[in-house]
Amino acid sequence: MKKITLIFISFHFLFSIHAQIVDGLSIGIESNSAWYNDDKKTGAFNDENNNDQDKHLRFNKYIKLDYNFLSKFTVSAQLESYEPFALINYSSNLIGTNLGTYSLTYETTKIKATIGHFYEQFGSGLIYRNWEDRQLGINNALFGGKLSYRLLDFADLTVIYGNHRVGFETSGGDIFGFNSEFDLKSIFKMNGMALSMGFSYVGREEKTDLEAINYKSLTNAYSGRVDFSYGKFYSSAEYVSKSKDAIVLANNQVSNQFIKPGSGILFNTGYSKKGFGLDATFRRLENMTFYSERDKSGNIFFENIVNYTPGLTKQHDYLLTNIFVYQAQSSVSFLDPELMKVGEIGGQLDLFYNIKKGTVIGGKYGSKIAFNGSYWAGLKGDFDYANQDYKTETFGFGNKYFSDISLEIRKKWNSKWLSIFYFVNQYYNKKEIEGNFGAKPIITNIGVIESTYKLGNGKSIRIEAQKLWSDSENHDWIGSTLEFNLNSKFSFYINDIYNSGDDSSTQTTHYYNIGGSYTKGATRIGLNYGRQRAGLLCVGGVCRFVPEATGLTASVNMSF
Amino acid sequence: MKNIFYLIFFTIGSWTFSQEIPTTTLKDLDGSKVSLNQLIDNDNITVLSFWATWCVPCINELDAIADIYDEWKDETKVNLIAIATDDTRTKKRIRPLVNGKGWEYIVLNDDNQDLKRALNITTLPHTLVLKNNKIILRRTGYIPGAEDDLYEFIKENSN
Numbered sequence: 001m002k003k004i005t006l007i008f009i010s011f012h013f014l015f016s017i018h019a020q021i022v023d024g025l026s027i028g029i030e031s032n033s034a035w036y037n038d039d040k041k042t043g044a045f046n047d048e049n050n051n052d053q054d055k056h057l058r059f060n061k062y063i064k065l066d067y068n069f070l071s072k073f074t075v076s077a078q079l080e081s082y083e084p085f086a087l088i089n090y091s092s093n094l095i096g097t098n099l100g101t102y103s104l105t106y107e108t109t110k111i112k113a114t115i116g117h118f119y120e121q122f123g124s125g126l127i128y129r130n131w132e133d134r135q136l137g138i139n140n141a142l143f144g145g146k147l148s149y150r151l152l153d154f155a156d157l158t159v160i161y162g163n164h165r166v167g168f169e170t171s172g173g174d175i176f177g178f179n180s181e182f183d184l185k186s187i188f189k190m191n192g193m194a195l196s197m198g199f200s201y202v203g204r205e206e207k208t209d210l211e212a213i214n215y216k217s218l219t220n221a222y223s224g225r226v227d228f229s230y231g232k233f234y235s236s237a238e239y240v241s242k243s244k245d246a247i248v249l250a251n252n253q254v255s256n257q258f259i260k261p262g263s264g265i266l267f268n269t270g271y272s273k274k275g276f277g278l279d280a281t282f283r284r285l286e287n288m289t290f291y292s293e294r295d296k297s298g299n300i301f302f303e304n305i306v307n308y309t310p311g312l313t314k315q316h317d318y319l320l321t322n323i324f325v326y327q328a329q330s331s332v333s334f335l336d337p338e339l340m341k342v343g344e345i346g347g348q349l350d351l352f353y354n355i356k357k358g359t360v361i362g363g364k365y366g367s368k369i370a371f372n373g374s375y376w377a378g379l380k381g382d383f384d385y386a387n388q389d390y391k392t393e394t395f396g397f398g399n400k401y402f403s404d405i406s407l408e409i410r411k412k413w414n415s416k417w418l419s420i421f422y423f424v425n426q427y428y429n430k431k432e433i434e435g436n437f438g439a440k441p442i443i444t445n446i447g448v449i450e451s452t453y454k455l456g457n458g459k460s461i462r463i464e465a466q467k468l469w470s471d472s473e474n475h476d477w478i479g480s481t482l483e484f485n486l487n488s489k490f491s492f493y494i495n496d497i498y499n500s501g502d503d504s505s506t507q508t509t510h511y512y513n514i515g516g517s518y519t520k521g522a523t524r525i526g527l528n529y530g531r532q533r534a535g536l537l538c539v540g541g542v543c544r545f546v547p548e549a550t551g552l553t554a555s556v557n558m559s560f
Numbered sequence: 561m562k563n564i565f566y567l568i569f570f571t572i573g574s575w576t577f578s579q580e581i582p583t584t585t586l587k588d589l590d591g592s593k594v595s596l597n598q599l600i601d602n603d604n605i606t607v608l609s610f611w612a613t614w615c616v617p618c619i620n621e622l623d624a625i626a627d628i629y630d631e632w633k634d635e636t637k638v639n640l641i642a643i644a645t646d647d648t649r650t651k652k653r654i655r656p657l658v659n660g661k662g663w664e665y666i667v668l669n670d671d672n673q674d675l676k677r678a679l680n681i682t683t684l685p686h687t688l689v690l691k692n693n694k695i696i697l698r699r700t701g702y703i704p705g706a707e708d709d710l711y712e713f714i715k716e717n718s719n
Binding site for chain 2: 248312350462521559560
């Protein structure tokens, strides 16, 4: 660690002397800290992941440096610190202070080569993706090498090899892959038409100590895809196939009898012109979980994850619209003869419409309308619990898991006053989605009204009122937010949600937050005190269950 | 060990410098690769606005600018490039949303967030103002009316 100190100190002197050198330097700093309370209402502070009840004050810190030199080289390093432990809900593998990622990249117009940690995505990510999400504690960068080559201005070829980052270590299973993208527009020179194709391969090699295994240590996945657009119309399709591999049972046991292949189908089409947009997506996933180590399958921290299968539903923006959130169901799970899942099928539809200025409804400033609908179900097929086997129909819909219909209307009344009206209807099948036997499906209706009023001199006020009705006696929520912006630097808010239903875990508890932020340039400092509801924390379509927690949190973000 | 972090915090905090945009290829709404550096007009101010379809303040900001963008362009020839950081989950929503709202910006997609990472952007919305390919302003967050401050800065720095 002394080395790191030395490196930074020498950087400091180097840049102080030669200010012009730093033109190629970019720096990001982030610190998220929390001071957790014992809460009279919801219980004493407890960190299950680290089995700790004492360390109430926690820090997650990140410093990332990217330095471009000699015009073709970039060195990148990210130092991370989780002391004394990470914030609660983070993997216990994130502990201490160390270099999280580091890499050296050489780039010309034709070639890009990286050694060290890198992030890559093939196609939509359905076959392969590395990404970082600090809020969820995800960082599955591959540690190894990557080489990309641009061939004749229409083809991009990439090879990768390495091991996943897990905490500050690397995973056991090896990952290697090849990706190709062909931009055919430049070949055919078609007017107003764009056509591109892609093909990928990803292999995962994980040896096992077991003798006489019925599956191969190497698992192969292939993806083929095509993108097409003509004028205002566009369309894309992708098919992914994963070779036969052992199913991982609920207790992280890698089965030697239950061995199945996986597949994914993704289809998207849309039409848009000025003032109007329509988009529809269909997806079917069957046994598409893919991890660099088999027994990490389905781990809640997304460690070792190879591919990206987000829930394709609308990501709502309000507290009460995020109580019942759908997560993609891509895994095989035979919990009980009554509860067998092998994947999901469904889709979503988006519509955007701009009512013109000067019309009766549009008024002086126009109105903007956004509609979204999504429907997800299990796969239809024959499931044999006793023999651990199944057969599915390609386009058959099984039990309904989830549906969501939402309508948003944005209306600007005058130059100072803007309102948003939001309505959501959801169906959530808790039994199927969460594997919760006793639970009944719940239907909810949620209404939100939000208004922002500009007071002048940079001051503005924003008010949100929310209400959730349901067909269950357990859930009947109200919520509200008040935000006051003093000027471009200071902002304050208070919000609260409250369930007057009978749900034993949330009833008669106020989940409130009060806080403020200071922003200057690219520096933001935020402070919050409040009680967090137990539930799914979702970022970018991946969700993690987080327990209840109360405390003071502070965040600092700086970019240079 | 902890002290190293504070040391680095303050060391970096003491620097001030301008920075260039790295060589970057992004995808346009048709999925074709586009060189960002070629889109940046060195004679006039360029604004890079990092946003996402799921980010309400981002959309509020771009909506607010859209209402007055014609005037901005007429007076200063400023060019705004809206860089969507949506990943696969939501990136299909970019094109209908942009067209549905009638935005007239150049919109590009940084779908695995390579540029966002390279510029060390952690919070959205995040706005960069460029002159002669150098970053002369970095700003994060949006509150109603902040577009006016941004425009004042653009006017002061345009030729």
